[in-house]
Amino acid sequence: MANRQAVRLPSLVHAQDRGASAAESRLTAMSAMASTLVHELSQPITASQNYLQATAYRLRSQIQGLEAMLDVLDHASAQTRKAGEIIGRMRDFMVSGTITGQRQDLGELVASACMMLRLDAPVEIVRALDPDALDVIADRVQIGQVLSNLLANAVDALSGSDTRRITISSRAAGRMVEVRVADTGPGFGEGEIAQLFEPFYTTKPAGTGLGLPLCRMIVEAHGGRIWAERGGEGATIAFTLRAADAEG
Helix, strand or coil, X not given: CCCCEEXXXXXXXXXXXXXXXXXXXXXXXXXXXXXXXXXXXXXXXXXXXXXXXXXXXXXXXXXCCHHHHHHHHHHHHHHHHHHHHHHHHHHHHHHHCEEEEEEEEHHHHHHHHXXXXXXXXCCEEEEECCCCCCEEEECHHHHHHHHHHHHHHHHHHCCCCCCCEEEEEEEEECCEEEEEEEECCCCCCCCCHHHCCCCCCCCCCCCCCCHHHHHHHHHHHCCCCEEEECCCCCCEEEEEEEEHHHCC
């Protein structure tokens, strides 16, 4: 039987006035969620458009290769389905203020996020998941978004790097499972870590500054925490989720 657990989702924008009413806090969260939807839906919708454009090109250029076209359409369908799931999860939050975690296989979540990743240049992706630290309590779509965001950021960080590698690892950490996404990019700048998870802070010319704050909101809603690390080669973002076997 699935292990379900509902947890309260904290506001993306921390209220300055600790005495603000729950209704005011929810309205603040709704404003942030509207911006977040624009940020989160842009990637799957853009990917879907690209797949459909590729199909149209194939149809115009040749009659053969129907199997390849069907594969492209399957990818487009998966991306639009993902966009619908994101909207559904956001809508459920606004109604109930909670998310529901179930027992999930971390390996499957990572594989799905990697499959959805769009690469403009070759990147080596190393999966180093501890087989004893795979079962977690999570919302599949929400944690999938966390992984997708972290992977997309890692790919962006590899621009201009001679070594283009992303390593996704996990390990048991008491009653939690720690997940780490490390890249071989330039790493974080001096003082950057302190601002990474603040809403609207970004170092990208076209960035919204909402991706990592959203990741923090989701991870904390699952009872975990998320942080950034410097040192070694590149940058690392790590987060924790509750281990399924630790739930009594």
